[in-house]
Amino acid sequence: MSWLDIGALNDIPQRGARVVKTVHGCVAVFRTGDDQVFATDDRCPHKGGPLSEGIVHGHAVTCPLHNWVFSLETGMAQGADEGAVTTYPARVEGGRILLDAKRLIRGAAA
Amino acid sequence: MKRKLVIIGAGMASGRVLEHLLAGDPDGWDVTLFNAEPRGNYNRIMLSPVLSGEKTYHDIVTHDDDFYAQHKINCRFGEAVVRIDRENKVVYSNEGGAPYDKLLIATGSAPFIIPVPGHDLPGVITYRDMDDTQAMIDASDKPGAKAVVIGGGLLGLEAAAGLKARGMEVAVIHLMGHLMERQLDPAAGYLLQKDLEARGITVHCKGATKAVLGTDRVEAVLLDDGTVYDADQVCMAVGIRPEVRIATDAGLEIGRGITVNDQMVTSDPDILAVGECVEHNAQLFGLVAPLYDQAKVVAATLLNKDAGFQPVQTATKLKVTGVDLFSAGDFADADGREDIVFRDPARGVYKRLVIEDNRLIGAVMYGETGDGSWFFGLIKDGTDISEMRDTLIFGPAYQGGGQTDPLAAVAALPLDAEICGCNGICKGTIVSAIEGGAASLADIKAQTKASASCGTCTGLVEQVLASTLGDAFKMPAAQPMCGCTELTHEDVRRLIKARELKSMPAVMQELGWKTSCGCHVCRPALNFYLLADWPEDYTDDAQSRFVNERNHANIQKDGTYSVVPRMWGGMTNPRELRAVADAADKYDIPAVKVTGGQRIDLLGVKKEHLPHIWADLNAAGLVSGHAYSKGLRTVKTCVGTDFCRFGTQDSTGLGIKLEKRLWGSWTPHKVKLAVSGCPRNCAEATCKDVGIVCVDSGFEIGVGGAAGMDLKEVERLAKVATEQEAIDLTVAFVQLYREHAKHLDRPYKWLAKVGLEWVQAQIVEDLDNRAALIQRFDLSQTIYQRDPWADRATPQASADFAPLADLTKEAAE
Numbered sequence: 049m050s051w052l053d054i055g056a057l058n059d060i061p062q063r064g065a066r067v068v069k070t071v072h073g074c075v076a077v078f079r080t081g082d083d084q085v086f087a088t089d090d091r092c093p094h095k096g097g098p099l100s101e102g103i104v105h106g107h108a109v110t111c112p113l114h115n116w117v118f119s120l121e122t123g124m125a126q127g128a129d130e131g132a133v134t135t136y137p138a139r140v141e142g143g144r145i146l147l148d149a150k151r152l153i154r155g156a157a158a
Numbered sequence: 159m160k161r162k163l164v165i166i167g168a169g170m171a172s173g174r175v176l177e178h179l180l181a182g183d184p185d186g187w188d189v190t191l192f193n194a195e196p197r198g199n200y201n202r203i204m205l206s207p208v209l210s211g212e213k214t215y216h217d218i219v220t221h222d223d224d225f226y227a228q229h230k231i232n233c234r235f236g237e238a239v240v241r242i243d244r245e246n247k248v249v250y251s252n253e254g255g256a257p258y259d260k261l262l263i264a265t266g267s268a269p270f271i272i273p274v275p276g277h278d279l280p281g282v283i284t285y286r287d288m289d290d291t292q293a294m295i296d297a298s299d300k301p302g303a304k305a306v307v308i309g310g311g312l313l314g315l316e317a318a319a320g321l322k323a324r325g326m327e328v329a330v331i332h333l334m335g336h337l338m339e340r341q342l343d344p345a346a347g348y349l350l351q352k353d354l355e356a357r358g359i360t361v362h363c364k365g366a367t368k369a370v371l372g373t374d375r376v377e378a379v380l381l382d383d384g385t386v387y388d389a390d391q392v393c394m395a396v397g398i399r400p401e402v403r404i405a406t407d408a409g410l411e412i413g414r415g416i417t418v419n420d421q422m423v424t425s426d427p428d429i430l431a432v433g434e435c436v437e438h439n440a441q442l443f444g445l446v447a448p449l450y451d452q453a454k455v456v457a458a459t460l461l462n463k464d465a466g467f468q469p470v471q472t473a474t475k476l477k478v479t480g481v482d483l484f485s486a487g488d489f490a491d492a493d494g495r496e497d498i499v500f501r502d503p504a505r506g507v508y509k510r511l512v513i514e515d516n517r518l519i520g521a522v523m524y525g526e527t528g529d530g531s532w533f534f535g536l537i538k539d540g541t542d543i544s545e546m547r548d549t550l551i552f553g554p555a556y557q558g559g560g561q562t563d564p565l566a567a568v569a570a571l572p573l574d575a576e577i578c579g580c581n582g583i584c585k586g587t588i589v590s591a592i593e594g595g596a597a598s599l600a601d602i603k604a605q606t607k608a609s610a611s612c613g614t615c616t617g618l619v620e621q622v623l624a625s626t627l628g629d630a631f632k633m634p635a636a637q638p639m640c641g642c643t644e645l646t647h648e649d650v651r652r653l654i655k656a657r658e659l660k661s662m663p664a665v666m667q668e669l670g671w672k673t674s675c676g677c678h679v680c681r682p683a684l685n686f687y688l689l690a691d692w693p694e695d696y697t698d699d700a701q702s703r704f705v706n707e708r709n710h711a712n713i714q715k716d717g718t719y720s721v722v723p724r725m726w727g728g729m730t731n732p733r734e735l736r737a738v739a740d741a742a743d744k745y746d747i748p749a750v751k752v753t754g755g756q757r758i759d760l761l762g763v764k765k766e767h768l769p770h771i772w773a774d775l776n777a778a779g780l781v782s783g784h785a786y787s788k789g790l791r792t793v794k795t796c797v798g799t800d801f802c803r804f805g806t807q808d809s810t811g812l813g814i815k816l817e818k819r820l821w822g823s824w825t826p827h828k829v830k831l832a833v834s835g836c837p838r839n840c841a842e843a844t845c846k847d848v849g850i851v852c853v854d855s856g857f858e859i860g861v862g863g864a865a866g867m868d869l870k871e872v873e874r875l876a877k878v879a880t881e882q883e884a885i886d887l888t889v890a891f892v893q894l895y896r897e898h899a900k901h902l903d904r905p906y907k908w909l910a911k912v913g914l915e916w917v918q919a920q921i922v923e924d925l926d927n928r929a930a931l932i933q934r935f936d937l938s939q940t941i942y943q944r945d946p947w948a949d950r951a952t953p954q955a956s957a958d959f960a961p962l963a964d965l966t967k968e969a970a971e
């Protein structure tokens with residue numbers, strides 16, 4: 049994997065998210081209460097809600113539009129709802145957030 | 159012939175190496191030991207008891223002069239090694255060289271210094287060695303001396319407790335939301351903070367240090383939020399990084415630490431490394447247990463025996479006398495992991511076990527840690543715990559019995575805790591009534607008046623019944639707030655007040671939350687309850703707010719936002735209209751609409767444009783209309799006496815006064831007002847949360863109207879003669895609603911529960927109470943009546959609203 053530094057962990061509030069623009073649309077980067085980071089598409093599979101604006105709890109996020117809840121680890125919708133959002137490898141190192149460049153950058157091998 | 163071993167660093171790791179090496183081959187090596195510190199090896203982890211005065215330096219020395227003499231070790235203490243000449247196999251200090259056959263680097267770590275202005279003033283130190291400890295002890299000699307510790311991790315807190323024990327006034331500044339966030343979850347962090355505060359240590363979480371102040375010496379510490387703490391001594395304990403400088407200069411392979419293989423050999427076959435300065439399989443080490451394992455391997459490698467280093471799990475304890483905490487393994491939330499949480503709020507006990515695939519993988523404990531090592535054993539061994547899962551949390555001594563009490567939160571209340579706020583009834587009064595024969599809610603209501611008024615304490619009264627009567631009382635099923643708790647909204651509100659819970663971790667711990675950080679249902683509700691009840695103490699948590707309130711705009715179906723500036727009482731002027739028009743042009747607004755609330759909506763604004771459009775509108779005097787908030791929305795008015803031939807009073811003027819008084823306040827659900835100038839009611843005041851209809855003889859005030867999903871006509875609260883009374887009653891009504899209603903109940907729903915008569919008794923008849931409510935409302939407004947747009951017209955806010963990164967222009971390499 050080729051890891052891409054996209055910013056400092058502290059640029060995202062705890063239990064919050066920011067977006068990263070990519071050629072394939074926005075990717076939501078979440079920071080959980082225990083300082084882990086996760087990345088998913090910023091489009092809810094239900095009706096396209098911006099997941100980055102949802103409330104983050106545990107390792108899950110609640111979509112701001114109609115309250116579907118998604119696991120940040122697997123992208124799977126929780127509870128009675130069905131669907132999944134694409135997730136991307138993400139990690140923190142030395143206070144910096146790293147995303148896997150593959151899939152995010154134009155021309156990189158899919 | 160003896161071979162030459164040179165060791166750089168006489169610390170805990172190399173000390174162990176020496177012991178193993180000398181035990182395995184007492185005469186094989188000619189050892190030279192360099193140490194930057196002017197002394198030999200001592201037990202560094204016991205510096206905290208030395209600082210606090212429980213031990214002396216003498217007590218913690220592990221290798222004394224006799225030991226070094228007996229083993230003929232050539233000690234070069236006080237000599238820092240400055241260079242390694244790998245080609246000729248010689249290391250150099252400023253006082254001369256020493257040749258080696260094998261070299262062991264054991265330089266430990268160097269503490270981080272945050273490079274803020276003033277970091278180099280005398281009086282600013284780190285906490286790493288005996289000299290630092292002595293400096294702190296010396297500083298504490300001055301009577302009334304104050305210390306600031308930057309960093310609320312293990313080291314910082316041990317320093318703080320030690321300094322406090324020496325009589326200093328101590329403040330701990332911690333960047334994160336809770337103490338020791340790497341070892342503890344928020345619940346345990348909260349208990350720890352409470353314990354430290356009880357000892358008189360000030361704890362400031364979410365505090366970013368901006369500068370150390372002082373002219374010749376440190377005098378104070380300034381934080382980003384403007385807080386200043388006076389300080390005679392500042393201790394920075396914000397972290398460590400491997401001490402690799404000489405290894406880097408020597409061209410050894412370095413990651414974050416000196417890279418070693420399983421045999422602890424660096425990229426140079428004749429150089430080994432051990433301790434905190436190494437990196438093994440991308441991992442660093444900061445506790446002694448793994449270093450001791452490494453030391454064994456180093457000795458074996460030097461003795462040409464087979465051995466390999468394999469890191470094992472480590473557990474953490476804080477060495478502060480009287481503080482009991484334990485943490486081991488991985489306690490992050492994750493899919494497929496289950497939590498077992500045990501809380502005993504009365505004793506301040508919190509235990510959390512994290513289970514994955516029927517194995518214990520993490521444990522956090524506070525207040526009672528006796529079972530820590532047993533749990534740690536289960537983690538290390540990967541024991542299958544499915545058989546004992548149900549009773550696991552009670553520890554190894556558990557032999558049946560001992561159920562957790564679901565009513566613990568109520569049972570733990572002291573007798574003088576207020577249960578019924580309306581009638582001022584304490585738990586003791588209810589318990590006496592029960593002991594006197596009362597056996598049902600109706601009995602309690604009749605005998606004590608508890609829950610006979612607004613009824614929000616019904617659930618609590620029932621729980622007092624249940625905990626006092628045991629099985630003799632059958633609890634009616636109540637609707638819990640959410641999956642995180644069994645308590646209802648009303649119970650939680652009442653307990654927040656009765657037990658003076660002033661933060662979210664406090665609520666979750668003391669009321670036994672079942673999840674570690676709540677969910678999207680309870681967090682926004684708790685955030686409101688806390689800010690409404692403790693405006694001065696609680697800090698609003700943006701991450702617990704729904705997107706609209708976090709971003710101060712209404713999110714649209716396509717992810718853009720709408721922007722609605724306030725138009726006081728529906729009035730506007732050409733300047734404001736021009737500013738709205740200009741903004742619509744400048745930001746390419748797709749739709750501009752007049753709302754049903756007598757103002758203008760700019761729809762389809764991109765998130766990153768929000769701070770800019772707000773700044774532009776602000777410049778024309780327009781502020782946020784809070785069209786998105788659970789708070790005051792609009793005050794609709796009609797033209798009133800100024801223009802209308804039927805107008806009886808200045809309805810527009812009153813509307814504007816009300817809006818100016820109430821704007822910015824947060825409420826359980828949204829609140830809308832209207833003032834009509836006569837009973838023709840052109841402002842539709844009879845279907846608002848508060849609607850005032852002006853008549854010749856005064857003002858008719860109605861409350862509890864709505865025209866949304868339910869159509870409700872207002873109920874008549876009172877008729878008053880003066881405008882001032884109309885304003886007072888409105889403010890008091892809104893505050894009563896803020897203090898009592900359930901989150902997301904509009905006033906009409908709340909009114910249906912408490913009854914109009916009760917509300918009238920509180921604010922129409924009881925003038926003292928009316929005044930007190932108004933006073934509390936105004937106090938809250940001193941904190942919350944701020945234009946969120948103006949607050950966010952900063953470069954920082956613009957950056958926060960923009961994407962974190964834009965990769966659309968990056969190309970693959």
Ligand code: SRM
Binds near residue numbers: 712866867
């Ligand atoms: C913009 C506006 C419609 C318009 O174009 O006129 C509007 C738009 C929305 N209304 Fe409304 N309401 C608007 C006036 C009203 C009115 C009329 C009034 O205030 O006189 C009502 C009926 C009166 C009442 O509230 O009792 C009204 C009853 C609702 C309700 C139902 C409330 C209820 O208790 O039943 C909701 C849902 C809710 O709040 O939970 C709602 C919710 C909404 C939301 C916020 C839906 C949402 O959560 O996203 C809409 C936001 C659209 C957007 O993106 O901006 N809107 N809404 C009006 C803004 C008024 C303003 O200037 O602030």
Ligand SMILES: Cc1cc2nc3c(=O)[nH]c(=O)nc-3n(C[C@H](O)[C@H](O)[C@H](O)COP(=O)(O)OP(=O)(O)OC[C@H]3O[C@@H](n4cnc5c(N)ncnc54)[C@H](O)[C@@H]3O)c2cc1C
Binds near residue numbers: 171172238
């Ligand atoms: C106050 C405090 C409390 C602690 N509490 C605990 C605890 O409760 N539990 C736990 O497991 N761990 C604890 N630790 C951590 C533990 O002390 C360290 O993990 C351990 O000391 C690291 O051992 P080391 O040999 O790698 O480094 P050190 O013990 O730091 O030894 C390194 C030595 O090398 C010397 N040195 C550095 N560079 C040079 C050079 N160029 N030339 C010559 N000499 C050099 C240094 O002066 C130092 O004496 C604590 C640490 C501190 C400071």
Ligand code: SF4
């Ligand atoms: S009536 Fe419904 S669709 Fe129309 S603005 Fe209100 S909430 Fe949206």
Ligand code: FES
Binds near residue numbers: 092093095113114
């Ligand atoms: S768009 Fe996310 S839940 Fe509907």
